[in-house]
Amino acid sequence: MAKINRKEVDELVIVHKELAFEKEEKGKRADELIIANKKLVFQNEEKEKRAKELIIANEELLFQNKEKEKRAEELVIANKELAFQNAEKEKRAEELSIANKELAFQNAEKENRAVELRIANKELAFQNAEKEKRAVELRIANKELAFQNAEKEKRAEELSIANEELAFQNKEKEKRAAELIIANKELLAFTYISSHDLQEPLRKIQTFVSIILDKEVLTESGQNYFQRMQLAASRMQQLINDLLEFSRISTTELNFEKIDLNVIVEEVKADLKDTISDKKANLEVRELCSVNIIAFQFRQLMYNLISNALKFSKPDLSSHIQISSRTISGSKLMSESFSPEKKYCHITVKDNGIGFEPHFNERIFEVFQKLHGKEVYAGTGIGLAIVKKIVDNHSGIITATSELNNGAQFDIYIPD
Structure with a gap:
């Protein structure tokens, strides 16, 4: 017998x-x-019951099979339709492939936008914090605005009362203006006639004084008195002439024409040739513009300004007078006095003379306004008043700026 394995x-x-x-x-x-x-x-037993039910079900199934055959025919038609749709789907699939590539590109762009959005969100958070601060400030401002509105209502009531008062005053001013026009006409006529009537006795005084000084034997004191009388009569005659000139500017007909200012300045230089030579003056005239002006009045204006610059030059320094102009828009001139839609010819007359103190900038254009004694500088104080009147006749503006011992500058703005 074979040996049996222990494991088995x-x-x-x-x-x-x-x-x-x-x-x-x-x-x-x-x-x-x-x-x-x-x-x-x-x-x-149950199955027998079910068999009976199955017979009934088979009859039902037979009916359903017939229905299925009908459905099968419909299915054939549907399959053809499905085949057509599948072909369409393949086309759509190709389009979808292209769309997917486009979508991939857009996704990459979206990621870029997402990075930008994160940065924008941080910025938005900062802005929101700022908005909260502004909101607090706005609440405070709203309270202030409510207070101001209440004040405005009070001011509005006061303004309504003031407007009624102003309307009354305007009517009164219109009456005064009409009366003033009549008075001015009478005053101009009186000034013109009186000035002419005063010329004759003054001429006689000067003539008789000249005869006495030439033919009569006088003491030194007597000669001094007659010379002073002659000088006073001369100053009086100059004053009357200046008043006549001032009156003529107010009453003459205003005939405007386009004139080259270079021509006007050259005419004035010719009139003042001797004075310019005596003063050893240098007139620096830059290219001047043409402007619509009253020629003879503007000639008088330039004459007065240049002769003033020569008169008030420094004795130890050659007179240097600069005359320039440029066209400038009213919108660039920071003043309510200028119309923004208009252009202006800006004329500048500048000298290096003795000048005057700044607080005389406005008063210098007043009639009889003299800043220096007649013993030092001759004149009646009407010259610059005539200049101002001429500028007013041109619907313009003139300003003067100066410092003592540092020259003077006159700026004239004439509508183009």
Whole structure:
């Protein structure tokens, strides 16, 4: 007998144990089978019932098969439609492929936008914080505005009362203006006639004084008195002439024409040739513009300004007078006096003379306004008043700026 392996013996023992266990289980299954057979008898009875129901169901199925045949025919048609749709889907698939590539590009762009959005969100957070601060400030401002509105309502009521008062005053002013026009006409006529009537006695005084000084034997004191009388009469005659000139500017007809200012300045230089030579003056005239003016009045204006610059030059320094002009828009002139839509000819007359103190900038254009004694500088104080009147006749503006011992500058703005 062959020698039995110990391992096989162990495995055989295990198999026998499993076989014994399986027999026990089979016994249990046999009992369960008896029970199952009883159930099967019951189920067979049920199946007979189901068979009857199945016959009915088969009849129903036959009907459904006929319906299915109809559905099959419809399905053939549907398949053809489906084939067409599949072809369309392939086309759509190709389009979708292109769209996917475009989508991939857009996704890449979206990522870029996302990075930008994160940066923007940080900026937005900062701005929101700032807005909260502004909101607090706005609440404070709203309270202030409410207070101001209440004040404005009070001012509005006061303004309404003031407007009524102003309307009354305007009516009164219109009456005064009408009266003033009549008075001015009478005054101009009186000034003109009186000035002419005063010329004759003054000429006689000057003539008789000249005869006495030439032919009569006088003491030194007497000669001094007569000379002073002659000088006073001469100043009086100059004053009357200046008043006549001022009156003539107010009453003459205003005939405007386009004139080259270079021509005007050259004429004035010719009139003042001797004075310019005596003063060893240098007139620097830059290219001047043409402007719509009253020729003889503007000649008088330039004459007065240049002769003033020569008169008030420094004794130890050659007079240097600069005359220039340029066209400028009213919108660039920072003043309510100028119309933004108009253009102006800006004329500048500047000298290096003795000048005057800044607080005389406005008063210098008043009639009889003299800043220096008649013993030092001759004149009646009407010259610049005439200049101002001429500028007014041209609807223009004139300003003067100066410092003592540092020259003077006159700026004239004439509408183009």
